[in-house]
Amino acid sequence: MLVYVLKRLLYALPIALSVTVISFMLVYLAPGDPLNAIAPADAPVEVIEALKIAYGLDKPVPVQYALWVWRALHGDLGTSIASGRAVLTEVMGAVSNTFMLATIASIIGVCVGCVLGSLAGYQRGTWIDKIATTLSVIGVSIPHYWLGLVLTIVFSITLGWLPAMGAGPGGSSEWAWDIEHIRFLVLPAVTLCVIPMGIITRTVRALVAEMLEQEFVIALRARGLSNKTLFMHIAKNTAPTVLAVTGLQIGYLMGGSILVETVFAWPGTGFLLNTAIFQRDIPLLQGTLLVLCMIFVVLNLLVDIVQPLIDPRMGRV
Amino acid sequence: MTEGTHSSKSMGYWQVVLRQLKHEPLALISAGVLMILIIAAIFAPWLAPADPFKASMLKRLLPIGSQGYLLGTDELGRDMLTRLMYGGRLSLVMGIVPVFSAFCIGTTLGLLAGYLGGRVNMVIMRTLDIFYAFPSVLLAVAISGALGPGLSNSLIALTLVFIPQIVRVAESVTTQVRQLDYIEAARMSGASAFSIIRVHVLGNVLGPVFVYATGLLSVSMILASGLSFLGLGVKPPEPEWGLMLNTLRSAIYSKPFIAALPGAFIFLTSIAFNLLADGVRSAMDIKK
Numbered sequence: 357m358l359v360y361v362l363k364r365l366l367y368a369l370p371i372a373l374s375v376t377v378i379s380f381m382l383v384y385l386a387p388g389d390p391l392n393a394i395a396p397a398d399a400p401v402e403v404i405e406a407l408k409i410a411y412g413l414d415k416p417v418p419v420q421y422a423l424w425v426w427r428a429l430h431g432d433l434g435t436s437i438a439s440g441r442a443v444l445t446e447v448m449g450a451v452s453n454t455f456m457l458a459t460i461a462s463i464i465g466v467c468v469g470c471v472l473g474s475l476a477g478y479q480r481g482t483w484i485d486k487i488a489t490t491l492s493v494i495g496v497s498i499p500h501y502w503l504g505l506v507l508t509i510v511f512s513i514t515l516g517w518l519p520a521m522g523a524g525p526g527g528s529s530e531w532a533w534d535i536e537h538i539r540f541l542v543l544p545a546v547t548l549c550v551i552p553m554g555i556i557t558r559t560v561r562a563l564v565a566e567m568l569e570q571e572f573v574i575a576l577r578a579r580g581l582s583n584k585t586l587f588m589h590i591a592k593n594t595a596p597t598v599l600a601v602t603g604l605q606i607g608y609l610m611g612g613s614i615l616v617e618t619v620f621a622w623p624g625t626g627f628l629l630n631t632a633i634f635q636r637d638i639p640l641l642q643g644t645l646l647v648l649c650m651i652f653v654v655l656n657l658l659v660d661i662v663q664p665l666i667d668p669r670m671g672r673v
Numbered sequence: 674m675t676e677g678t679h680s681s682k683s684m685g686y687w688q689v690v691l692r693q694l695k696h697e698p699l700a701l702i703s704a705g706v707l708m709i710l711i712i713a714a715i716f717a718p719w720l721a722p723a724d725p726f727k728a729s730m731l732k733r734l735l736p737i738g739s740q741g742y743l744l745g746t747d748e749l750g751r752d753m754l755t756r757l758m759y760g761g762r763l764s765l766v767m768g769i770v771p772v773f774s775a776f777c778i779g780t781t782l783g784l785l786a787g788y789l790g791g792r793v794n795m796v797i798m799r800t801l802d803i804f805y806a807f808p809s810v811l812l813a814v815a816i817s818g819a820l821g822p823g824l825s826n827s828l829i830a831l832t833l834v835f836i837p838q839i840v841r842v843a844e845s846v847t848t849q850v851r852q853l854d855y856i857e858a859a860r861m862s863g864a865s866a867f868s869i870i871r872v873h874v875l876g877n878v879l880g881p882v883f884v885y886a887t888g889l890l891s892v893s894m895i896l897a898s899g900l901s902f903l904g905l906g907v908k909p910p911e912p913e914w915g916l917m918l919n920t921l922r923s924a925i926y927s928k929p930f931i932a933a934l935p936g937a938f939i940f941l942t943s944i945a946f947n948l949l950a951d952g953v954r955s956a957m958d959i960k961k
Contacts (some may be wrong), residue, residue: 374803385819493951497944499895501902502918502936509929611808615899629811630903633818645815653806 357402361661368657375653376428382423383638389643397667428646434639438631443643451647454617454624458609461545465552466602472553473560474590480565488557495554504547504619511543518542521621544620548613552605559601563594596667603659686902693956701950703945710942714761714842721753725759725912735741737930745931747917748924749910753931760912763824764939767897767906767913768946771831776886779836783843784878788851788870798844801837809834814898817905827906835889842885843878845886850877880957887950898939914939 406416412423427434433443469492476488512520519540567573567590576586614626621627624646632641694700713720722741724944728749735746737753744753777841786797806814850856851874898915900906907913909920917935925932 370799371802371806375806382815382819385816400888450828493944497895497940497947499898499936499939499943501899502933502939505918505922505925505936507935509925509933513926513929547840581933608680608808608810614810614814615902618903629732629814629818633814633905641815641818645811650805652808652811656806 362532364660372653375649376425379642380424383641433643436637436640438635438637443639447643447647450625450628452612454610457544458606458613461548461604461609462552465549466556469553469556470560472556474564477564492554492557495550500547501615501619504616507543544616544622548609548616596663600659600663603655607655611648690956694952697952699948703948706945710761713758714765717758721755721758723755725755726910756912760914760917763907763913764898768894770828772831772886772889772893775835775839779839780843780882783840784847784870787844787847799838804837817900822905824907827900831893843882846878846881850874884954884957887953891946894943
């Protein structure tokens, strides 16, 4: 087992390194000088030169990259051009907001998905199965940014039950676990949870249906095991897959919440990315991408390490 | 797992699939819905009741069912029905083209990696692993954000998002097929790598990859319109469903139904693609 973990860790290293290269280089895909975003078009030459030196743009690109990685390892991602604040501070605040949203959406999605999926898998062909399958197809097909708009129209504008935008009363971005703040979380979380809900329902339904046809289940039934005990056996065998899918979904939602965050003006990484892209704030864009992708790499790693540990079929290697 | 896909029988196989598909009512309805949307999009210049760009300050945000404006007007007084029909053109192109390009490029790369194996396989597959380190929406947003807004940039971004996934499917099937006895026999009889791939491997690989790619169509629709919704896709005043959803956001308080309308079309198309893909999958008897 230790060998497996070490191997997996070694395999993650080149991936992590490539992620830093891509996060850094992506902005150079764009036509035009990155300085255009900072300096006005008619700025005198001396000013442009001074700015180039200030942002380290006078050095060759590989050197810039090496410096960037070196500083990132020391917790310095540069200064945001748009706000003038440290990128790391901006990104960390946003990441915690996005992480909270993505985790809560995943938990709701996974719980609902597991219940719907097992019900559907147990009772294939019944109306319960049909409802669950329909819901899962809707979950994976619905454009979630549109669902967000529709929910806003229904629950904020028409019924006036929940706030439409922001993450706290009075536009504050300081989070607290009280009713006032949680009301702001409801609509974005429900909007975002339909994706994992649909995917988990499908996965669990297929797994349970497949499991019920396996010989060991038939044998357990023949031995007169109660449905409850049988369910425990099936749950144990579906858990590793559900865990793997959940881990990846949190990662996908963290990266994919940009659309929902835009709809609800949620102060997370999506909002930050939006600012970075449209104001061509290069340090902010690079930093946000890097942090999000590193989280995704680590989540993948954790899933791969934990999955065999809880899988009864893998044995205790 | 794909018995009867040998290329000598491939015509017969596809006929069987079509016949199977006729027993899938949901898939048939979805295909019908998609046909209507595609026809409305292609023939929009002849079918649409108005000019998609003609704005009128006096006729802003007319309600659904107004005289002469069946689905009302948008925030600049343009006919919604017309813009939705025209919008289907760009939205469908942005949904279908990336999957098609990724299908062509991805299958080729996957066949090469799977058939040649060894070092070629390692280089191709490890390079693609890097793209797997990015969540797909983030990758699409980051690439099109870096390239700048525009139709072709979004198409490039989405194609790059789908290529790694298709290569993985094509590679794993090719690797399985490569070890079969009849491929070994063909190789020993002196057939070139190219003709073995063309005659023996391709027929087995295309099916599963095709099924996977049809499943991507709905993802691509949602992502493409999402990019436009963020302002990273098509630029105004071009009609496109995602962009219309974005520009109509100011109207969600006064005319919620009109504001939600473009999204309903994205949803309809995406669910139709998904149900059709499910139908094709079960007709071709391929597990996910």
